[in-house]
Amino acid sequence: MIELYACDTSNGQRAAIMLAEAELEFHTRILNLQAGEHKTPEFRKINPVGAVPVIIDPDGPGGESLTLAQTGAICLYVAEKTGRFLPEDAHIRALAFQYFMQAMSDVVLYSGAYSFSLMRFPEPSEASTKVFKDPLLEHLGYFDQRLGEAEYLAGEYSIADIALYPAVNQRRELYEEAGGLHNLDRWRQMMAARPGIAKGMQLVA
Amino acid sequence: MIDVYAYRTGNGLRPCIAMAECELEHTVHFVDLSKGEHKTPEFLKMNPLAAIPVMVDHDGPGGKPLTISQSAAIVLYAAEKSGRFLPSDGAARALAMQWLMFDTSDVAGTNNAIFMTTMRAPEKVPAVIEFFEDRLYTLFCNADERLADVEYLAGEISVADLALYPFVALRKPFLEARDALSNLERWTASMAARTGVAKGMAAFD
Numbered sequence: 001m002i003e004l005y006a007c008d009t010s011n012g013q014r015a016a017i018m019l020a021e022a023e024l025e026f027h028t029r030i031l032n033l034q035a036g037e038h039k040t041p042e043f044r045k046i047n048p049v050g051a052v053p054v055i056i057d058p059d060g061p062g063g064e065s066l067t068l069a070q071t072g073a074i075c076l077y078v079a080e081k082t083g084r085f086l087p088e089d090a091h092i093r094a095l096a097f098q099y100f101m102q103a104m105s106d107v108v109l110y111s112g113a114y115s116f117s118l119m120r121f122p123e124p125s126e127a128s129t130k131v132f133k134d135p136l137l138e139h140l141g142y143f144d145q146r147l148g149e150a151e152y153l154a155g156e157y158s159i160a161d162i163a164l165y166p167a168v169n170q171r172r173e174l175y176e177e178a179g180g181l182h183n184l185d186r187w188r189q190m191m192a193a194r195p196g197i198a199k200g201m202q203l204v205a
Numbered sequence: 206m207i208d209v210y211a212y213r214t215g216n217g218l219r220p221c222i223a224m225a226e227c228e229l230e231h232t233v234h235f236v237d238l239s240k241g242e243h244k245t246p247e248f249l250k251m252n253p254l255a256a257i258p259v260m261v262d263h264d265g266p267g268g269k270p271l272t273i274s275q276s277a278a279i280v281l282y283a284a285e286k287s288g289r290f291l292p293s294d295g296a297a298r299a300l301a302m303q304w305l306m307f308d309t310s311d312v313a314g315t316n317n318a319i320f321m322t323t324m325r326a327p328e329k330v331p332a333v334i335e336f337f338e339d340r341l342y343t344l345f346c347n348a349d350e351r352l353a354d355v356e357y358l359a360g361e362i363s364v365a366d367l368a369l370y371p372f373v374a375l376r377k378p379f380l381e382a383r384d385a386l387s388n389l390e391r392w393t394a395s396m397a398a399r400t401g402v403a404k405g406m407a408a409f410d
Contacts, residue, residue: 061295090266
């Protein structure tokens with residue numbers, strides 16, 4: 001069975017919902033970030049960098065055990081292992097990679113840096129948090145526009161939707177305050193209703 | 206024939222390097238961000254987010270044109286189209302994806318956060334800038350430790366090396382101001398010596 005090491009972050013949620021959506025059997029171990037459980041010598045044997053999520057698949061490529069870090073890589077590995085959520089049509093596949101990378105680079109960056117700016121700026125002023133909040137909302141607005149013309153980001157359901165979901169769920173209040181994003185909200189509810197999404201989100205709550 | 210629209214940033218150089226290394230016939234078009242050339246109606250048709258890089262493959266899947274953005278997605282597309290830089294061994298392939306996502310979510314993201322906090326933020330908060338700069342150096346240390354054990358990030362050369370290189374190259378002064386990372390330096394020298402890498406880096410000369 002796959003072991004998932006995660007903290008209760010949006011990246012931890014991405015790995016959990018991916019595994020659950022792919023219907024792989026897995027066991028989740030939640031590490032306490034505040035207590036530094038991801039920086040212990042034991043955990044560094046699993047991931048020298050001391051970052052979560054990490055999966056250990058005892059039945060990896062060639063039947064050998066595989067230890068894998070990086071949220072995006074875990075999503076891609078699970079998709080390839082199960083042959084799911086990666087469109088076969090090359091055109092749609094390229095679009096899936098585009099939206100997947102947008103979620104894993106721009107959205108993860110701005111959402112993470114926005115949280116960071118609220119916590120770490122000595123006196124978080126409106127102006128200093130806006131530098132991350134505005135581009136985050138711009139990206140969410142772009143996804144909203146896309147979801148006005150397609151049911152799912154790449155046209156069909158893919159890893160791109162799975163990678164984006166935890167951030168949209170986390171930033172619901174933010175985009176509602178900013179006036180609401182109708183298409184994104186429809187998509188969020190449709191995503192939330194999927195059993196795998198619900199299960200994964202519950203495991204890393 | 207492939208058209209690449211870019212500017213001389215880490216993300217902008219990635220497709221230039223990938224196309225050259227994959228030996229795909231391509232033309233690089235300079236998008237002058239300082240003149241707002243990424244905000245013209247023509248450019249916004251290619252990417253409504255007004256961000257470089259963008260790739261147009263006039264001979265895309267099924268012979269139809271394909272337009273995509275997101276540097277890492279473009280690198281993956283070039284690799285799949287040419288059948289290069291994606292290890293065929295399952296474990297090596299998973300590691301290539303792990304380090305590609307490290308380059309994309311972590312290195313490029315942190316690099317962008319430094320840009321935002323130094324160039325875009327209305328208040329320059331030294332503690333915040335220092336946090337992101339320390340994080341970038343730690344990430345380069347992670348890559349350096351990895352490269353002590355292997356010649357390239359995934360063992361064999363892969364998309365992960367192509368996607369990391371421009372960020373290391375553009376951060377030369379940053380790296381020179383800190384403790385030397387000898388394994389990363391060795392890797393940088395061997396990457397710089399590659400014909401395709403050199404051609405891609407010189408795309409805007």
